[in-house]
Amino acid sequence: MRYEEIRISDLLAKYPFASSYFELNKLSVSGFEDSSFSEFLERIPEAELEEWAMSPEKLIEDLTQYIDQMSVFLGVKENEVNSITILPGFNKHGEKENFEKLTIEKSEIVSIVGPTGSGKSRLLADIEWAANKDTPTGRSVQINGELLDPSKRFSTSNKRVAQLSQNMNFVMDLTVEEFLTLHAESRMVENVEEMISKILNAANELAGEKFQLSTPVTGLSGGQSRALMIADTAILSKSPIVLIDEIENAGIDRKKALKLLVSEEKIVLMATHDPSLALMADKRVVIKNGGIHQIIETDQEEKSLLVELEKMDQVIQQMRNRLRNGETLTKIYKEGEI
Numbered sequence: 118m119r120y121e122e123i124r125i126s127d128l129l130a131k132y133p134f135a136s137s138y139f140e141l142n143k144l145s146v147s148g149f150e151d152s153s154f155s156e157f158l159e160r161i162p163e164a165e166l167e168e169w170a171m172s173p174e175k176l177i178e179d180l181t182q183y184i185d186q187m188s189v190f191l192g193v194k195e196n197e198v199n200s201i202t203i204l205p206g207f208n209k210h211g212e213k214e215n216f217e218k219l220t221i222e223k224s225e226i227v228s229i230v231g232p233t234g235s236g237k238s239r240l241l242a243d244i245e246w247a248a249n250k251d252t253p254t255g256r257s258v259q260i261n262g263e264l265l266d267p268s269k270r271f272s273t274s275n276k277r278v279a280q281l282s283q284n285m286n287f288v289m290d291l292t293v294e295e296f297l298t299l300h301a302e303s304r305m306v307e308n309v310e311e312m313i314s315k316i317l318n319a320a321n322e323l324a325g326e327k328f329q330l331s332t333p334v335t336g337l338s339g340g341q342s343r344a345l346m347i348a349d350t351a352i353l354s355k356s357p358i359v360l361i362d363e364i365e366n367a368g369i370d371r372k373k374a375l376k377l378l379v380s381e382e383k384i385v386l387m388a389t390h391d392p393s394l395a396l397m398a399d400k401r402v403v404i405k406n407g408g409i410h411q412i413i414e415t416d417q418e419e420k421s422l423l424v425e426l427e428k429m430d431q432v433i434q435q436m437r438n439r440l441r442n443g444e445t446l447t448k449i450y451k452e453g454e455i
């Protein structure tokens with residue numbers, strides 16, 4: 118339903134802040150509560166519209182934008198994304214991609230694998246921009262089964278996607294508490310303190326070394342800052358889609374990180390070279406020469422390998438710790454201690 122077709126009284130009941138739009142534009146709608154905004158505009162004499170240099174079409178467009186942006190800003194209307202659908206484009210040789218349609222639902226994890234330079238990051242970028250045959254791949258990406266109109270694609274208020282990447286450096290001179298408070302306040306969170314401690318706890322669950330609210334964000338290690346950003350994205354950010362470009366070397370508990378993101382009903386896509394992460398996903402997309410070459414569902418048999426992989430990861434982790442402590446590895450490994 119378009120806003121201009123709803124009865125003004127219903128519109129104000131649902132979006133009370135719309136009254137400030139009417140006031141700002143000196144549109145006196147009182148007495149017209151039973152009419153729609155379109156009907157109200159029809160009754161304004163042409164001469165009056167001309168005098169104020171207003172056009173009904175522009176007023177309707179502005180009202181729509183105002184309500185949409187305010188709704189997202191206030192969190193009234195979540196950027197509800199229940200699914201994304203990728204439609205094929207072309208690989209680097211100009212050949213059509215080898216799939217018909219890939220739909221990813223809420224709470225699903227999809228991994229993206231393929232050789233270096235094959236186009237994993239490109240796929241993430243196509244999703245970020247909701248490509249519409251206008252990127253090097255020619256793919257289209259639908260949100261909830263539909264292509265987005267350009268105003269929604271490029272709107273900065275509409276944070277559909279959160280990006281987590283390998284290089285996340287803070288340049289701000291703030292403590293963890295100040296950083297989280299700023300973010301929570303900008304999200305109009307009611308109980309800021311409770312939210313902050315929830316994020317800190319979750320981040321400390323993910324990070325190897327614990328940190329405090331009083332730690333300056335510039336003083337966090339690479340792993341700690343990624344843990345903080347992941348917890349913040351999962352708990353506070355309203356972005357329904359999370360794109361991760363390789364978190365393997367991030368020094369955080371990646372399994373817990375993924376669980377946290379998925380428990381908050383996000384759609385998670387991650388480019389990875391790591392077998393454990395690839396198997397944690399429900400599906401994996403194999404990229405070759407810039408195109409989607411194959412889509413594989415992770416079956417139970419493959420998932421059961423995770424246990425083995427975890428044991429191997431532990432061996433490597435123990436070796437890493439011993440190295441850090443200045444020990445040599447040969448003897449211990451040969452004697453089967455690890």
Ligand SMILES: Nc1ncnc2c1ncn2[C@@H]1O[C@H](COP(=O)(O)OP(=O)(O)OP(=O)(O)O)[C@@H](O)[C@H]1O
Pocket residue numbers: 207208209231232233234235236237238239240253254388406407408
């Ligand atoms: N279908 C395509 N058509 C044309 N160019 C493409 C296509 N897919 C990817 N590319 C281009 O190929 C280059 C390498 O792609 P990308 O950076 O996505 O690789 P990657 O798999 O993420 O690599 P790495 O594992 O090293 O991070 C980029 O410049 C990208 O824009």
